[in-house]
Amino acid sequence: MQSIQWLKRLKPLLLACKDKASIAKVHALMLLTGLSLHLSFNGRLIASYANIGDIVSARKVFDLLPHRGTDAWNAMIIAYSRNDFPVEAVYLYRQMILEGIRPDSSTFTVALKACTRLSDLKTGEEIWDRALDCGYEFDVFIMSSVLNLYAKCGKMDEAIELFDMMPRRDLVCWTTMISGLARSGQPIEAVDMYRRMQKEGMEGDGVAVLGLIQACATLGDSKLGPSVHGYLIRRSLSMDVFVQTGLVDMYAKNGQLELAHRVFKKMPYKSVASWGALISGSAQNGFAGNALEFLVEMQSCGYRPDLVSLLSALLACSQVGFLKLGKSLHGYTLRRFDIDQVLGTAAIDMYSKCGALSWARTLFDKIDSKDSISWNAMISSYGIHGHGKEALSLFLKMTKTNLKPDHATFASLLSAFSHSGLVQEGQYWFNLMVSEYNIPPAEKHYACMVDLLARAGRVEEAHKLIDSMNTEPGLTVWVALLAGCCKNGNLVIGEIAAKKVLELNPDDLGIYALVSNYYAKVRKWDKVAGVRKIMKKTGMKKVPGYSVVDVKGKLHAFLMEDKRHNQYEDIMQLLDKLDHEMRAIGYVPKTEFVLHDLEEEVKEKMLSNHSERLAIAFGLLNTAPGTRLLITKNLRMCGDCHEATKFITKIVNREIVVRDVKRFHHFKNGICSCSDYW
DNA sequence: CCCGTTGCGG
Numbered sequence: 001m002q003s004i005q006w007l008k009r010l011k012p013l014l015l016a017c018k019d020k021a022s023i024a025k026v027h028a029l030m031l032l033t034g035l036s037l038h039l040s041f042n043g044r045l046i047a048s049y050a051n052i053g054d055i056v057s058a059r060k061v062f063d064l065l066p067h068r069g070t071d072a073w074n075a076m077i078i079a080y081s082r083n084d085f086p087v088e089a090v091y092l093y094r095q096m097i098l099e100g101i102r103p104d105s106s107t108f109t110v111a112l113k114a115c116t117r118l119s120d121l122k123t124g125e126e127i128w129d130r131a132l133d134c135g136y137e138f139d140v141f142i143m144s145s146v147l148n149l150y151a152k153c154g155k156m157d158e159a160i161e162l163f164d165m166m167p168r169r170d171l172v173c174w175t176t177m178i179s180g181l182a183r184s185g186q187p188i189e190a191v192d193m194y195r196r197m198q199k200e201g202m203e204g205d206g207v208a209v210l211g212l213i214q215a216c217a218t219l220g221d222s223k224l225g226p227s228v229h230g231y232l233i234r235r236s237l238s239m240d241v242f243v244q245t246g247l248v249d250m251y252a253k254n255g256q257l258e259l260a261h262r263v264f265k266k267m268p269y270k271s272v273a274s275w276g277a278l279i280s281g282s283a284q285n286g287f288a289g290n291a292l293e294f295l296v297e298m299q300s301c302g303y304r305p306d307l308v309s310l311l312s313a314l315l316a317c318s319q320v321g322f323l324k325l326g327k328s329l330h331g332y333t334l335r336r337f338d339i340d341q342v343l344g345t346a347a348i349d350m351y352s353k354c355g356a357l358s359w360a361r362t363l364f365d366k367i368d369s370k371d372s373i374s375w376n377a378m379i380s381s382y383g384i385h386g387h388g389k390e391a392l393s394l395f396l397k398m399t400k401t402n403l404k405p406d407h408a409t410f411a412s413l414l415s416a417f418s419h420s421g422l423v424q425e426g427q428y429w430f431n432l433m434v435s436e437y438n439i440p441p442a443e444k445h446y447a448c449m450v451d452l453l454a455r456a457g458r459v460e461e462a463h464k465l466i467d468s469m470n471t472e473p474g475l476t477v478w479v480a481l482l483a484g485c486c487k488n489g490n491l492v493i494g495e496i497a498a499k500k501v502l503e504l505n506p507d508d509l510g511i512y513a514l515v516s517n518y519y520a521k522v523r524k525w526d527k528v529a530g531v532r533k534i535m536k537k538t539g540m541k542k543v544p545g546y547s548v549v550d551v552k553g554k555l556h557a558f559l560m561e562d563k564r565h566n567q568y569e570d571i572m573q574l575l576d577k578l579d580h581e582m583r584a585i586g587y588v589p590k591t592e593f594v595l596h597d598l599e600e601e602v603k604e605k606m607l608s609n610h611s612e613r614l615a616i617a618f619g620l621l622n623t624a625p626g627t628r629l630l631i632t633k634n635l636r637m638c639g640d641c642h643e644a645t646k647f648i649t650k651i652v653n654r655e656i657v658v659r660d661v662k663r664f665h666h667f668k669n670g671i672c673s674c675s676d677y678w
Numbered sequence: 679c680c681c682g683t684t685g686c687g688g
Contacts, residue, residue, distance in 0.1 A: 043681085071681085078682075106682040113683070144683045175684040207685045214685085245686035252687090276687035284688095308688045315688090342688075 010041075014048050020057065023048050027061070043075035050079030074106050081114050089114035090123060097130070105131075105139050112145035121153040144172045151180030171202060178204075178211035187215035191224075206238040210246045217250040225250050226259070241267070245274045252281020257290070272306050280312035286634055288316035289557070292325070307337050314346045321632035321659060323354035324553040341369065345377045352381030355630050355657055355664070372403050379412040384663040386673045388420025392429075407439050414448035418455070419663050421677045426452045441469075447476040454484020455677055463493045475504045479511060486518045494518055502531075509535060510635060517639075520592040545635045547615035551622050558614040561606075571617040575608050578617075582647040590640040612641045612658060620652060628655040636660050646670050 010026060017023045027045060042065055049058035062068070062076045073096045080089035093111040096103060103111075108131040115124035128146050136142050143166060150159035163169070163177055174197045181190035194204065194212050204212075209232055216225040229247060232239065244267050251260035264270070264278055275298040282291035295313045298305055305313070310333045317326030330347045337343065344367045351360035364370070364378045375398045382391035395413050398405060405413075410433045417426035430449055433439050446469055453462035462481055466473050478500040485494030498515050506512070512535045519527040548557045562568065579587075591603040607613075612633050619629040637660040649656050650670035658665045666673035 047681090074681075081682095104681090106680095109682040139683095141681095141683045146683095148684070170683090172684045177684095179685065210685045240685090242686050247686095249687060271686075273686045278687085280687055306687090311688055346688090 011044065014044055017048055017052070019052065020049075020054055023052070023054075023057075043071035046072065046075040046079055050075070050082055053083055055079060055083050055085065068101070070101055070104055070107065073101055074104070074110065077107065077110050077114075081110050081117075086114035086117040090118070090120070093127070103130070103134065105136055105141055108134075108136060108139075109141045109145050112142065112149055116145070116149045116152050119153055121149065121155065124149040124153075138167065140168065140170045140173060144170070144176050147173060147176045148180065151176065151184065154184065156180060156184045156186065171205065171208060174202060175204070175208040175211055178208060179214055182211050182215035182218060185218065187219040190215035191219075203235075204237075206232075206240065206243045209237060210243050213243070213246040213250050217246075217253045220254055222254050222256060225254055225256070229263075241269055241271050241274065245271060245277055248274055249277035249281065252277055252285070255285045257282060257285060257287060270301075270303070272303055272309070275303055276306065276308045276312065279309050280315075283312045283316040283319070286319065288319040288322075291316040292322075307333070307343070311343065311346050314350045318350040318353040319632070319634070320548045320555060320557075321354045321550060321630055322548075322555055323351075323356060323550065323630075326350045326354055341367065341371045341374050344370075345374050348374065348377045348381060352377075352384065353659060355659065357381060357385050357387075370401075370403075372398075372406055372409060375403065376408050376412045379409065379416060383412060383416030383419050384659075386419050386664060386666070386675075386677075388416045388422045388425070391416035391420075392422075392425060405437060407442060407445070410437070410439060411442075411444045411448065414445055414452070418448050418452040419674070419677060421452070421456055421675060423452055423456045423458070443471070443474050443476055446473070447480045450477050451480040451484065454481050455487055457484075457488045459484055459488055459490040459493050463496070473500075475501065475506055475511075478504070479506075479514065482514060482518055486514065486521055489521060491522060494522065498527075502534075517592060545611055545633065547611040547634075548632045549615040549619040550630045550632075551619060556615070556618055558611045558618065560611050560614075561609045562611070562614055565614070565618075567618060567621065570621055571614055574617045574621060575613060578648055578651060579608060581651050582644060585647060585650070587644060587647045590643060593638050593640045607638070607640045607644075610638050610641050612637060613644065616645065616648065616656060619656075620654070625652075626654065628657065631656065631658045633658060633660045636662060637665060642672065642676075646672055 014023070014026050017026065023045070030041065030045070042061065045061050046058045049055070049061065058076065058079045062072060065072055073092070077089050077092050077096075080086070080092060090111060093103070093107065096107070108127060111127050112124055115127065124146070128142070131139070131142050147159050147163060150156070150162065159177065159180060163173065166173065174193070178190050178193045178197075181187070181193055190211060194208070197204065197208070209228065212228050216228055232243070244263060247263045248260045251257070251263060260278060260281055264274060267274060275294065279291050279294045279298070282294060292313060295305060295309060298309065310329060313329055314326060314333070317323070317329065330350065333343055344363065348360045348364055351357070351363060360378065360381050364374065367374055375394070379391045379394050382388070382394065391413060395405065395409070398409070410429070413429060414426055417429070426449060430441070430445065433445070434441060446465065449465055450462045453459070453465065459481070462484060466477055466481065478497050482494065482497035482501055485497055498518055501511065501515055512531055516528050516531040516535070519531060544559060546557055546559050548555050558565070565571065589604045589607055591600055591607065594603040594606050612631060615631045616629060619631065623629065637658055642665065645656055645658065645665070645667045647670065649667045656667040658667070663674065
């Protein structure tokens with residue numbers, strides 16, 4: 001009886017222990033009074049050590065116990081599970097079974113959680129079978145763990161089936177289903193699940209609504225998100241760091257960066273993940289500058305950037321061609337984290353997109369444990385630089401390793417062929433992908449092939465390939481076909497492609513620009529007007545085009561008609577001078593690339609005001625003669641600017657490298673490395 | 679009686 005009273009008195013004491021010394025003091029007291037023999041008390045001691053992350057001491061207590069009951073085993077399994085040792089947790093569960101200790105509901109729950117962490121469906125099902133044998137058929141704790149196991153292992157259908165069979169469901173089970181659906185790419189079903197829960201008389205808490213928030217983040221619905229946010233406020237649900245970070249992530253993913261920032265600024269306590277959500281959201285929506293500023297701000301606020309934030313920052317560098325910063329970030333990240341494929345792959349991508357293809361290759365050769373993603377990144381790198389042959393030889397090298405080329409590898413390879421106009425190779429490997437590698441061609445593979453054929457002038461063949469598809473051809477293949485028709489002009493097929501593209505209601509202004517260009521090319525002015533009418537409707541993604549030029553390791557960004565720039569006058573003067581010289585050697589402005597109804601002369605003026613031209617002129621003005629220029633554009637390079645740049649390299653005798661959203665263009669002596677396959 | 683289950687950024 002006395003020991004129970006001791007237990008009651010020492011329990012809060014033990015829970016309040018924040019360091020090893022104070023736990024050890026209580027431990028010593030227990031040994032002195034003989035309390036250590038009390039089973040449940042030992043469980044608490046193990047838990048206390050586990051709480052402060054001292055797994056070694058926890059295990060020492062466990063090992064020294066003369067009698068180990070279910071509670072002690074549970075405490076040790078929980079200790080492993082909580083401290084990120086799922087393998088050990090599962091191992092201990094197995095040992096417990098072998099030693100004939102009877103597991104209880106808690107044991108199964110925690111062991112299942114550990115399996116979920118490991119994505120080990122097989123062991124999980126085995127544990128669940130035993131739980132059923134032990135009579136825990138209707139235990140909601142075990143059931144929610146099983147639902148979560150299925151959800152995390154990508155078996156959402158099984159989870160739904162199981163969920164529907166349950167006689168009683170608590171809020172945690174509903175929440176598991178809602179966030180499981182949201183994260184497995186079924187956001188609409190997640191929202192439906194929430195509504196179904198409400199209909200059955202259950203109201204969600206903050207955690208459940210967070211599932212809804214995640215659904216909105218993947219749904220990309222700019223109206224549903226704020227309405228869920230409003231619902232959260234109306235019901236005055238707890239807004240902890242998790243929920244608030246979820247909101248930041250949701251707004252950021254939907255491109256509503258101002259709203260994301262507003263929620264973020266109001267957060268009383270921020271976590272590293274909150275910063276990460278903001279940084280990655282900015283980087284992924286093309287706001288590279290903001291992403292990098294947030295990284296700096298994060299550090300000055302005393303937060304240490306973790307791998308996720310750093311990877312997002314690397315992505316931002318590769319978007320704007322910020323080689324200098326990208327390189328130092330890569331170095332910094334390497335020093336802090338183990339070299340792994342994720343970082344390696346991100347860095348390969350960054351180096352190659354910043355124009356340092358050979359550095360990318362050096363890094364690639366240095367990575368010890370390359371996975372197929374590393375190979376794919378390197379193959380794509382050759383592709384965007386227009387080195388189709390090198391991409392192929394690297395691919396062949398990969399087939400000699402024990403890694404199998406997958407659908408993504410072939411997507412990289414085929415796109416490399418299309419950037420280099422290697423039609424025969426493309427057809428050969430496309431066929432082999434299906435017949436030898438048993439990879440069913442997906443939309444992206446067809447898009448590459450259509451692109452390859454159509455741009456090479458084989459528009460009919462491209463159209464036939466689309467007809468042969470087993471699945472409904474989507475937007476990307478029709479856009480590829482139309483782009484080919486735009487280049488080579490094919491009235492019948494171009495008409496079909498343009499119609500299909502419009503039917504699919506793209507939300508990207510760039511695609512409408514392509515349709516408009518096509519109609520302009522075949523002189524169907526009424527259709528051009530029709531497309532422009534659609535473009536004027538709001539609700540479409542308006543990505544402002546900008547170009548960035550690297551001058552002595554410093555970046556300078558230009559928008560179209562950037563008159564605020566302090567060298568604007570000089571830039572315009574230089575462009576004027578170049579314009580005259582260009583015309584003298586055969587340049588004719590391609591005014592069809594201007595999408596407004598204006599006088600020809602005004603259109604020509606607009607062309608020479610494009611951001612890429614301003615960036616080139618600024619670069620020419622501020623670097624020594626002969627210096628290679630590197631320009632990065634966030635959209636496709638304008639066709640007229642592409643033509644003009646060829647002439648400029650001839651006149652100024654410089655190498656100009658432009659990386660647009662699709663690929664690299666190395667301009668030299670009046671020709672471009674893309675052979676006009678842009 | 680308690681424990682254990684669901685939730686953030688790549």
